Amino acid sequence: MQTMDSYDFSGKKALVRVDLNVPQDANGRVTDDTRARAILPTVNKILNDGGSAILMSHLGRPKGKVNPGMSLKPIGDHLSGLLGKPVIFASDCVGPDAKAKAAALKPGEVLLLENLRFHPEEEAGDEAFSKTLSELGDVYVNDAFGTAHRAHASTTVIAKFFPNDKLFGHLMQAEIDSVGKVLGAPQRPMTAIVGGSKVSSKIDVLQNLIGKCDELIIGGGMANTFVKARGGHTGASLVEDDLLDTARDIIKAAAAKGVKLHIPTDAVVADAFAETANTDQCAADAVPDGWMALDIGPKSIDAFRAAILRSKTLLWNGPMGVFEMKPFQQGTVAIAQAVAEATSKGAFSLVGGGDSVAAVNQFGLADKISYVSTGGGAMLEYLEGKVLPGIAAVQG
Numbered sequence: 040m041q042t043m044d045s046y047d048f049s050g051k052k053a054l055v056r057v058d059l060n061v062p063q064d065a066n067g068r069v070t071d072d073t074r075a076r077a078i079l080p081t082v083n084k085i086l087n088d089g090g091s092a093i094l095m096s097h098l099g100r101p102k103g104k105v106n107p108g109m110s111l112k113p114i115g116d117h118l119s120g121l122l123g124k125p126v127i128f129a130s131d132c133v134g135p136d137a138k139a140k141a142a143a144l145k146p147g148e149v150l151l152l153e154n155l156r157f158h159p160e161e162e163a164g165d166e167a168f169s170k171t172l173s174e175l176g177d178v179y180v181n182d183a184f185g186t187a188h189r190a191h192a193s194t195t196v197i198a199k200f201f202p203n204d205k206l207f208g209h210l211m212q213a214e215i216d217s218v219g220k221v222l223g224a225p226q227r228p229m230t231a232i233v234g235g236s237k238v239s240s241k242i243d244v245l246q247n248l249i250g251k252c253d254e255l256i257i258g259g260g261m262a263n264t265f266v267k268a269r270g271g272h273t274g275a276s277l278v279e280d281d282l283l284d285t286a287r288d289i290i291k292a293a294a295a296k297g298v299k300l301h302i303p304t305d306a307v308v309a310d311a312f313a314e315t316a317n318t319d320q321c322a323a324d325a326v327p328d329g330w331m332a333l334d335i336g337p338k339s340i341d342a343f344r345a346a347i348l349r350s351k352t353l354l355w356n357g358p359m360g361v362f363e364m365k366p367f368q369q370g371t372v373a374i375a376q377a378v379a380e381a382t383s384k385g386a387f388s389l390v391g392g393g394d395s396v397a398a399v400n401q402f403g404l405a406d407k408i409s410y411v412s413t414g415g416g417a418m419l420e421y422l423e424g425k426v427l428p429g430i431a432a433v434q435g
Contacts, residue, residue, distance in 0.1 A: 048090030054176030103159030182208025187429030234357030271324025305336030334360025
């Protein structure tokens with residue numbers, strides 16, 4: 040398979056699927072350009088080789104209709120500043136304007152196509168639409184890990200029109216490599232930290248990880264379901280009663296496979312789901328009636344931290360509590376700091392999933408983690424062991 044390093048883009052027009060689905064303020068100004076910055080190595084490699092780049096992306100959910108508020112034009116302007124050169128903008132991703140501007144593109148130039156999702160054919164994975172897009176370039180580069188789990192026209196179907204000229208961008212390759220280091224052949228011991236509010240959204244992740252990790256830490260709201268499954272009293276905490284048997288099955292599977300399972304033993308509790316609520320600490324399995332567990336307590340922090348610091352490979356997906364509220368962020372901060380400390384001592388750490396990534400960014404620790412993933416839903420499905428269509432299409 041071709042790679043960014045082995046492929047010569049000289050004189051080629053590279054059609055690059057990127058993820059420019061970035062947050063903006065009311066005036067269209069980009070408020071967080073992490074995803075835009077992440078594509079720079081790929082775009083610069085193409086330009087430095089003497090090629091040109093045609094960028095395509097979606098923005099928001101316009102549901103197949105043109106929505107001026109979801110135009111990529113302001114993002115193109117921002118990208119121009121990051122690249123230090125003009126970004127030509129096409130008023131559509133297909134049709135006469137896109138065709139003419141792509142045809143006129145010279146080596147070293149960058150063209151950004153308008154929002155792919157202004158066309159219903161994009162999300163439908165329409166073959167004719169994919170073929171029309173493919174005709175704009177000579178080589179297809181997929182650098183959009185965040186949409187790799189979607190079998191859309193620009194992420195999957197288009198690849199078949201480039202049988203010998205399809206490859207992953209630097210960002211996509213880094214995502215694939217980092218998951219490989221964690222789930223493929225990790226250095227031992229390998230510890231997975233899984234948090235978040237609900238077990239239901241993480242069942243497949245937990246089941247897949249049990250066969251691969253040495254220690255498994257469970258935190259966040261989902262931990263309450265495990266505490267109750269073991270016979271604990273959880274008060275008014277969020278619990279998925281229909282998943283108590285599933286939680287017991289996961290506990291049994293961990294024991295059968297020799298995986299050390301860590302479930303909180305104490306909690307920070309509140310009498311309301313609010314920053315101004317009354318708070319207290321108690322045993323995780325003895326939460327008073329009317330109170331709810333909103334963070335892990337100090338004993339759990341100590342136990343989880345010890346597990347993290349004896350690990351050589353770390354995967355973190357999901358916060359330990361309601362970290363958006365100050366009284367309930369200590370558990371998540373402590374885990375983030377422990378992961379950063381273990382990394383500084385030589386462990387490989389991968390943080391994936393929107394909330395965990397938000398947490399390491401908020402606490403200023405992103406540069407102390409080995410790899411911070413850009414894909415929320417895509418990372419979750421990858422950790423579940425699923426084949427992502429955007430990856431399979433390029434590898435196939």
